[in-house]
Amino acid sequence: MMGGVAEDVQSPRRSGRPRRPPLDRGVIAKAALEIIDERGWAGCTMLALASRLGVRAPSLYHHIEGQDQIVDLVRGLVIEGIIDPSESGLEWREAFFAFGVSYYRAFATHPNTIQTLSTTPVRDAPTLRMYEGFLRMMSEAGWDLTRSYEAVIGLEHLALGFAYEWNAEELMLDSGLALRHGAPLLAEITRDRTEQPVIAEATFLSLLRRYIEMFALHLGVDPSEAAGFDPPSRQERT
Amino acid sequence: MMGGVAEDVQSPRRSGRPRRPPLDRGVIAKAALEIIDERGWAGCTMLALASRLGVRAPSLYHHIEGQDQIVDLVRGLVIEGIIDPSESGLEWREAFFAFGVSYYRAFATHPNTIQTLSTTPVRDAPTLRMYEGFLRMMSEAGWDLTRSYEAVIGLEHLALGFAYEWNAEELMLDSGLALRHGAPLLAEITRDRTEQPVIAEATFLSLLRRYIEMFALHLGVDPSEAAGFDPPSRQERT
DNA sequence: ACCTGAACACCGTTCAAGT
DNA sequence: ACCTGAACACCGTTCAAGT
Numbered sequence: 001m002m003g004g005v006a007e008d009v010q011s012p013r014r015s016g017r018p019r020r021p022p023l024d025r026g027v028i029a030k031a032a033l034e035i036i037d038e039r040g041w042a043g044c045t046m047l048a049l050a051s052r053l054g055v056r057a058p059s060l061y062h063h064i065e066g067q068d069q070i071v072d073l074v075r076g077l078v079i080e081g082i083i084d085p086s087e088s089g090l091e092w093r094e095a096f097f098a099f100g101v102s103y104y105r106a107f108a109t110h111p112n113t114i115q116t117l118s119t120t121p122v123r124d125a126p127t128l129r130m131y132e133g134f135l136r137m138m139s140e141a142g143w144d145l146t147r148s149y150e151a152v153i154g155l156e157h158l159a160l161g162f163a164y165e166w167n168a169e170e171l172m173l174d175s176g177l178a179l180r181h182g183a184p185l186l187a188e189i190t191r192d193r194t195e196q197p198v199i200a201e202a203t204f205l206s207l208l209r210r211y212i213e214m215f216a217l218h219l220g221v222d223p224s225e226a227a228g229f230d231p232p233s234r235q236e237r238t
Numbered sequence: 239m240m241g242g243v244a245e246d247v248q249s250p251r252r253s254g255r256p257r258r259p260p261l262d263r264g265v266i267a268k269a270a271l272e273i274i275d276e277r278g279w280a281g282c283t284m285l286a287l288a289s290r291l292g293v294r295a296p297s298l299y300h301h302i303e304g305q306d307q308i309v310d311l312v313r314g315l316v317i318e319g320i321i322d323p324s325e326s327g328l329e330w331r332e333a334f335f336a337f338g339v340s341y342y343r344a345f346a347t348h349p350n351t352i353q354t355l356s357t358t359p360v361r362d363a364p365t366l367r368m369y370e371g372f373l374r375m376m377s378e379a380g381w382d383l384t385r386s387y388e389a390v391i392g393l394e395h396l397a398l399g400f401a402y403e404w405n406a407e408e409l410m411l412d413s414g415l416a417l418r419h420g421a422p423l424l425a426e427i428t429r430d431r432t433e434q435p436v437i438a439e440a441t442f443l444s445l446l447r448r449y450i451e452m453f454a455l456h457l458g459v460d461p462s463e464a465a466g467f468d469p470p471s472r473q474e475r476t
Numbered sequence: 477a478c479c480t481g482a483a484c485a486c487c488g489t490t491c492a493a494g495t
Numbered sequence: 496a497c498c499t500g501a502a503c504a505c506c507g508t509t510c511a512a513g514t
Contacts, residue, residue: 023478023479045505045506045507046506046507046508047505047506047507055479055480056479056480056481057507057508058479058480058481058508058509058510059478059479059480061507061508061509062477062478062479063478066507066508067507067508114357115353115356115357118353118356118402119352119353119402119406120410121408121409121410121411121412122410122411122412123412123415125419128411128415128416128419128421128424129419129420129421131411131416131421131424132416132420132421132422132423132424135423135424135427136423139423145423145426145427146427148427149427149428150441150445153399153400153403154396154399154400154445156399157395157396157398157399157400157403158392158395158396158399160395160399161356161391161392161394161395161396161398161399162391162392162395164356164357165391165395168357170358170359171359172358172359172360173359173360173366173369174359174360174361177361177366178366178369178370181363181366181367182367182370183366183367183369183370184370185370185373185374185377185383186366186369186370186373188383189373189383189384189386189387190387203388207388207392207452210452210455211452213452214445214448214449214451214452217448261497261498283486283487283488284487284488284489285486285487285488293498293499294498294499294500295488295489296489296490296491296498296499296500297497297498297499299488299489299490300496300497300498301497304488304489305488305489
């Protein structure tokens with residue numbers, strides 16, 4: 001009974017290779033991000049995801065607990081490309097800047113993820129590590145936690161705003177519509193945004209520099225007092 | 239035939255009053271915003287909306303074209319509370335500041351609208367008017383359109399980020415989870431955020447002041463050149 | 477262990493039928 | 496003119512049944 005030799009004669013080895021990659025969280029995450037990039041988050045249904053993977057929708061539930069977990073997986077994938085500022089060895093301003101730039105680029109590459117990722121609870125380890133890395137870097141430079149946390153929150157939304165505004169499929173503002181509603185200035189500035197993504201990054205970088213300077217001037221203290229330079233009161237470390 | 243007197247005898251006038259408000263876009267918008275405030279945008283289904291209005295779902299389609307239009311209506315309602323900086327009569331920095339504050343408050347009052355409103359094309363007249371008003375104010379103060387547009391985009395996302403982060407039902411970051419994943423600094427700063435909304439507004443206001451100063455320093459030009467004062471090259475107005 | 481078909485509850489939207 | 500029940504296509508998810 002066991003070990004029957006009733007195998008097809010003319011498939012000596014060729015038949016052993018499965019024609020689709022074995023399912024696991026990694027390939028599911030990758031497929032999900034691809035669909036989101038191509039068709040937006042709404043297009044990433046369980047059916048679309050399953051059929052891209054050559055499988056039926058219920059099969060996915062053997063590897064993930066539900067749609068929520070796809071959010072976590074995709075977030076991990078997007079966040080992966082962001083540098084850890086606590087391991088950069090740079091002075092805090094430069095580490096902050098490098099972090100901000102790579103944060104912006106990660107999301108500018110995947111603008112369709114922004115809507116969901118920016119307003120969904122963080123549950124994945126890579127993202128928690130990212131925050132911790134930023135806080136550690138700032139802490140080691142002498143900043144207090146509250147200030148550092150405000151800094152990263154503000155930075156995130158500034159970066160996400162620019163990344164989305166200039167890279168998302170659907171434009172937020174339609175020039176023709178603005179004109180028809182008696183908003184000529186708005187209509188003018190929203191015309192011809194073909195090559196704007198490039199300009200947008202330059203603008204963001206410029207803004208980011210200013211943003212960091214703002215914190216360097218010790219937010220909450222009269223700028224004239226702190227004007228001009230180095231890190232605030234350095235905490236003693238053992 | 240016409241004008242039959244076959245009316246119920248004992249309902250001389252009382253029966254004339256309908257027990258539910260007549261349906262129109264205004265009441266639909268208001269009901270939608272209430273549901274979104276209470277249960278989040280996902281809770282605002284056509285069924286939930288209809289039943290709050292004492293009506294069946296298909297009835298809504300006699301007044302609105304579909305769910306997309308609900309977005310427009312709700313946006314109009316939220317944006318309504320924001321001041322028009324071009325009619326404030328204030329100096330540009332103060333007008334900018336007042337605009338930013340009322341923008342922040344409008345969304346801090348309705349944090350559950352942020353996810354959808356911040357990533358959905360603008361189609362409603364009130365919001366287009368809001369942008370136009372800001373651009374006109376900046377233009378009259380001598381700023382060029384591109385700079386002004388960047389200013390309002392950056393401001394929006396900064397404001398939305400803070401408004402969401404500190405007022406949304408679901409916290410973005412869970413302290414316990416952070417601790418369990420080896421992120422002690424993040425865990426510490428996200429503990430006890432009970433009365434944070436108040437602190438958040440103060441933080442945002444402080445940040446907003448700096449943000450405006452940043453633009454006052456003529457973004458894109460070496461700050462040491464422009465350091466310290468008044469509006470940029472004033473355009474001639476007829 | 478993993479995939480599947482069938483089924484369920486719940487969406488948004490359409491439409492012929494009523495008044 | 497406006498509301499309704501019934502119906503449709505499409506979701507996410509569950510589960511017993513297969514291998």
